[in-house]
Amino acid sequence: MPLTRRRRLLCPKCGSSFDYEFIPGASVTAIRLGNSRYMRCPICHRYSVFKMTGPEAVPTPASVPAAEGSPPPAAP
Numbered sequence: 001m002p003l004t005r006r007r008r009l010l011c012p013k014c015g016s017s018f019d020y021e022f023i024p025g026a027s028v029t030a031i032r033l034g035n036s037r038y039m040r041c042p043i044c045h046r047y048s049v050f051k052m053t054g055p056e057a058v059p060t061p062a063s064v065p066a067a068e069g070s071p072p073p074a075a076p
Helices: none
Strands: 005-010 017-022 031-033 036-040 047-051
Touching: none
Parallel strands: none
Antiparallel strands: 005 017, 031 036, 036 047
16 A cells, blocks of 8 residues: 555645645644645645545536647537
């Protein structure tokens, strides 16, 4: 079993989703609040409470930037 876990979190302030790798029971970049973490969003740089349990955030096209050099999606 790996020591770290990866979660996809959704920022309540900007609506962006991002991956967060954490060690259960330890924290260096966040304040632990039971099953939640008070930490800074890497997208909007504002502090919020993020839940570490429950369903993971589903990435939306607006929150996932397109890769550079990739062709634009074809219109139907």
